Amino acid sequence: MKDIVLGYDGSDFSMQALDWALDEAELRKLPLTVAHAWQWPYGDADEDAKAHLRKAAEHVLWHGAECARSSSSGVRVDTDLYEGPAAQRLVEISGGAELIVVGSRGLSALPRAVVGSVAGYVAAHADCPVIIVRGPGPLPAPTNPGPIVVAGKDPEAAVLEFAFGEAALRQLPIMSPADLTEPAARHPGVRVRPYDGTEHPTLVVVGRKRGATNSLLRHAPCPIAVVGTS
Structure with missing residues (x-):
């Protein structure tokens, strides 16, 4: 069975994407995989420093998965933690996905950027459809939705x-x-x-x-x- 994959980094944009991805999983009756990637950005590092960063990444992923489980009506929620570039991982797992959902920007995006590098790369290279969630307010809108x-x-x-x-x-x-x-x-x-x-x-x-x-x-x-x- 294919799944809905959510690219999640804990930002407000990825929380919007979580709402949408969970909605897709419920409508399609498919499991949801919450995916988070991390990498040490400063060159060489000792294992203790990297372990600390990995622990923080595990917490981010746990938070996203728990938010999904507490908000869902019976959707199975799995997790995927990856050491390396987030865009690379999402494209890598897109072949087994029904759909990938990402926020328009992540924590690392410049304030003036409208579409983050992860969202743009995944949209251009994924093996399945990609929904980039952007726009004001909670999504998807619960009342009076448009076409x-x-x-x-x-x-x-x-x-x-x-x-x-x-x-x-x-x-x-x-x-x-x-x-x-x-x-x-x-x-x-x-x-x-x-x-x-x-x-x-x-x-x-x-x-x-x-x-x-x-x-x-x-x-x-x-x-x-x-x-x-x-």
């Missing part, structure tokens, strides 16, 4: 399938400037209508190869799903 929006006028099949899957799980409409006739026929329970830009989306879905991806990651006011295409 799932498909970016681009000619989205690839994988992008459409993911978007329709999310819309079906969340019982939300899909909006897109593209013609969605064929995938809509395979998902008769999902309402489809043109996107006019007046509603705040719950999620924007985009293909990895589209030139608009980087712009969306910097400016979208809501979570973005990046889906790899052939």
